[in-house]
Amino acid sequence: MIDNGYSASGVFGLIVLVVIVLSTLLAPFLTPYEPLAMDYENQLLAPSFAHPFGTDLFGRDVLTRVLHGARISLSVGILASLLAAGPGLVLGLLSGYYGGWFDQVTMRLTDLALSFPSLILALGIVAILSPGLVNVTIAVGVAGIAGYVRVVRGSVLSVKKELYVEAAQAIGCRQRRIILRHILPNISASVLVLATMDVAWAILRATSLSFLGLGAQPPTPEWGAMINEGREFLRRAPWVSLAPSAVMMLAVLSLNLVGDALRDAMDPHTNSH
């Protein structure tokens, strides 16, 4: 890759992401249809100018539903990631800064949680909480906590050795002030990178769970539920399933590309090659 300060794939990811977010926010103005409005005279229409992504079994405009679905999926992804980041940050900061038995216990639990495939972990939590979109968000969030703990703890350990932390300790700063004012700002870059990628993973997991029938239920315009609905008539109208899954892939891919670019930009070591 040419090292001129930015990465082409990162810029591409950012553009795609901005387009998706903008069209999600402007969804009601971009299409004349309602996501739930049925139209039995226009069932399973092929893509056309009036319906760029065609219509589904109930004559609903697929593009409209995909755009409204993006609202759900992006919010679920961001909420789940925040839900994971909160406890993950607290546990990681305490565990990394204080060490000792607390660190030992946290790390054992983290290793245990990380040793499970995250989709299975989320599936298990949904099983306990009972199915539904809110519970899927909680489950995906909780399943993501361990990932944050590990990264935050690692960053704290490397920052803790820095001279400015030692200086703050030497002049008698309180522990809380050291953690919040000296350590937290200096690990925020790696947390931001992780959060970007975690939103992508959260979207993917939540969509998968809804596809399995454990999250959003029809007629909610959620990507996973839409893919599942369209599966029945894949031969006659492949666009019903393909459109939401393609947009989901674009969203996940763009978030990952942006995350990659952020990491490269913030870490001078990986920038050099």
Next chain:
Amino acid sequence: MLTFTLRRVLSMVLVLWGVVTLTFFATRLLPGDPVTLLISQGGGSAEDIADLRERLGLDDPLPVQYLRFLGGLVRGDLGMSLVSRRPVTDAISEQLPHTLALATTATFLSVIIGVFLGVLAATHQGTWIDQLCIALSVLGVSIPILMSGLLFILLFSLVLGWLPATGQGSWRHLVMPSLVLSLASTGTIARLVRTQMLEVLPEDYITVARAKGVLERVILWRHALRNALIPVITVIGLQFGSLLGGTVVTESLFSRRGLGRLVVDAILWKDYPLIQGVVILGAAIYVGVNFIVDMSYGLLDPRIRRG
């Protein structure tokens, strides 16, 4: 080697015990009584509820239930399914072969294709072949099963008509699902094999082998690959976990029977003993595979055996 094995077995048992304990208490301490739910769905009286509770032993104190559950587990008894009223082990052993066939075929495919792509890329470093292999592996890692599965069904079943889209029975039903499931691990393995091979190829013993006039083919596949494979084995173990997770989505997408469908239905029906059974089995398979992986280091690298 013996103490190494014993320690691994011990930690394996500990992890499994943790999983068992966690699922046991998690499914019981949370609100919502499965029996009440079950009876109200089927339409039954308060008497039926009391009767069923007693038969399932749900009236005993939790520690007693826990010990009884552990005792049953040791004897291979996972309790009764609340919905089908059959032993959980029966329901699981019916579905397990389907999922195992899918997961092992996918693992097999990802190792073969991944190693092949990785070696191909490493031996053609910097050429368009290398670029193509890298691009393919990135694509494999980043495409979600929900996307690749749909595209495969469209192309190979609906357009070309080569393979059946759904169901199971013959090996032709297994090709598409296992290929789709394998894509992510294939990409990961290909990239890893490429970097490992690039590290191993400049080593002295490769140069020596070349100087002795050993066939290039033998150098590549016997001398170099064998040493490049050790980290790959670890990744296969780790990948097997996400593969197991992937089977749930894959089975649903291709309408295949298996543990994935079983557990999703169990969750929708709140069939706690069945959920618990599948979770414990899943954990056991995953931990077991990683145990085998740990053990296989010794076979591949004699230095670890001695250490």
